[in-house]
Amino acid sequence: MPLKDKKGSQSGRFNILDLLIIVAIIVLIGGVYIKFFTGQSKAAVQTTKVRYDIEVRNINKDFLDAIQPGDPIRDSVKGNNLGRVLDKAVYPASTINMDIESGRFVKEMVPDLFDVMISIEADAVVTPRDILVDGSDIRVGKKLFVKGKGYANTCFVMRVGLSQ
DSSP states (O other): OOEEOTTSOEESOOOHHHHHHHHHHHHHHHHHHHHHHSSOOOOOOOOEEEEEEEEEEEEOHHHHHHOOTTOEEEETTTOOEEEEEEEEEEEEEEEEEEETTTTEEEEEEEEEEEEEEEEEEEEEEEOSSOEEETTEEOOTTOEEEEEETTEEEEEEEEEEEEOO
């Protein structure tokens, strides 16, 4: 026997709105469960050793001395591991300026500064579209924000290849 309140209406019965709310809650809970607790298993991703070169321009002697083979390199923005320094090649820093008198561009050396090419080796996930090193996309021409032990700077990826 249904309960009646003082106004004479029945209480304790479900109407269609109550049913829709209950169904929506059940669907929401099921969706959350499927999204986070089932489905895709974390399959082992195969990594490949890659070697890539980055160029850092116009650095001083202290910065140059801080770069050591074997040291880890990280992305200074995201914090991702970008690999380990294999080697470095040092060149005198240069710039291209316009000679106002002749209207030609002239390459000039910059005193007390250096350009350095750093070779890095890392484990990467290589796909037909991307080379991903700890989530960072490595492509020729890409600007990276790197940091190592005692230094940080911007650089560009100059070369990418499989490690031998």
